[in-house]
Amino acid sequence: xxxxxxxxxxxxxxxxxLNVLEWAYARATAAGRPLDAVPSQRGRRAAGPGTEPxxxxxxxxxxxxxxxxxxxxxxxxxxxxxxxxLARDEGCEVRWQEARGSRLAPLKALxxLARDxxxxxxxxxxxxxxxxxxxxxxxxRAEELVVVDDGTATMEFVAQTARGExxxxxxxxxxxxxxxxxRELAYAPVSAAARRRFxxxxxxxxAAGRGRARRVEVFTSMPVAPHGGMxxxxxxxxxxxxxxxxxxxxxxxxxxxxxxxxxxxxxxxRYLDAVRSLTLEHGATRYFAHRRESPEKLRALSRETGLxxxxxxxxxxxxxxxxPVGRTILSFPSTVVHTxxxxxxxxxxxxxxxxxxxxxxxxxxxPRAKSFLAGVTDTARDVHRLPAQAAPTAG
Numbered sequence: 001x002x003x004x005x006x007x008x009x010x011x012x013x014x015x016x017x018l019n020v021l022e023w024a025y026a027r028a029t030a031a032g033r034p035l036d037a038v039p040s041q042r043g044r045r046a047a048g049p050g051t052e053p054x055x056x057x058x059x060x061x062x063x064x065x066x067x068x069x070x071x072x073x074x075x076x077x078x079x080x081x082x083x084x085x086l087a088r089d090e091g092c093e094v095r096w097q098e099a100r101g102s103r104l105a106p107l108k109a110l111x112x113l114a115r116d117x118x119x120x121x122x123x124x125x126x127x128x129x130x131x132x133x134x135x136x137x138x139x140x141r142a143e144e145l146v147v148v149d150d151g152t153a154t155m156e157f158v159a160q161t162a163r164g165e166x167x168x169x170x171x172x173x174x175x176x177x178x179x180x181x182x183r184e185l186a187y188a189p190v191s192a193a194a195r196r197r198f199x200x201x202x203x204x205x206x207a208a209g210r211g212r213a214r215r216v217e218v219f220t221s222m223p224v225a226p227h228g229g230m231x232x233x234x235x236x237x238x239x240x241x242x243x244x245x246x247x248x249x250x251x252x253x254x255x256x257x258x259x260x261x262x263x264x265x266x267x268x269x270r271y272l273d274a275v276r277s278l279t280l281e282h283g284a285t286r287y288f289a290h291r292r293e294s295p296e297k298l299r300a301l302s303r304e305t306g307l308x309x310x311x312x313x314x315x316x317x318x319x320x321x322x323x324p325v326g327r328t329i330l331s332f333p334s335t336v337v338h339t340x341x342x343x344x345x346x347x348x349x350x351x352x353x354x355x356x357x358x359x360x361x362x363x364x365x366x367p368r369a370k371s372f373l374a375g376v377t378d379t380a381r382d383v384h385r386l387p388a389q390a391a392p393t394a395g
Contacts, residue, residue, distance in 0.1 A: 009124035016126025024061035025239035200229035247323020357388035
């Protein structure tokens, strides 16, 4: 990869790559002034189709080289390859760099990327919780560090950095016994260094070899407020709206799946009950599966509810924008209750979110799970809220 461009982005999921494109589109025209918080979307969605604000025409993106660090699961890799093709169509340079799959893969990737990482003046990352990204940050000399959304994890990232806490995913619970604790201790210096990198440095010390201030920007659709000199810019999915749609609307209702079962947060039987109830109450006909949902779970959902299971080949924001899509989209607390109102502005689509009853949580769910999921729902803007009682609990 050449070192001519000064902006380098690292992505590990399809939605991260989408949000890098959104950032580059906004940066190309310096769109979006710094904000004190992401503004409310209320009132942005028109009452019906045909009244959508006219987005500016698609144009060139700000120059950015994108390094894809793919996971191992086939669904994610397939979506990433299709997103990479879209990025190349937009003029971006994309590099596919395997960093998993063997014990030596991370070290080989680190060695292959080291020169480009050190040369970049702006580094964009999509998952600040990723250990591999944190390892790459130890090599960063960039004047600017940008964090784009990796779903609702952005909310936790901003909150944890504001409190000066260790970066830990909200659904993660301790485990691994003694070997796990040893790994944590060995990795602690890398994690601490990453936290320092995410702290803006408005008064650099010339004696330390830093001639310019380090800037930290968060480009997000999530309801967060910046802190400590951090810059916040709203991701309104302007590239998606300019590039695709508006969608054709169907008369039906679509249901968006979640990986809360796969991450050990929600009990599988309670989840099946909830999906069955929502299907009957709202007449849902399609279920857009999360890329991490297991085939066994999806077969059970189809068998028990009669829903058509759709496995999207791109992030849902693009799928919904291209259409066809239902006039109502139902979701559990997840990223899409914050992103779809932006992507579908003015189309007449209603986004509704169903609360997760605490009784649905597994015994192994993290102590943070209940409050985090409630926060995702409570802060969702321009969505219709459904009570958890719409999905019956067992017992």
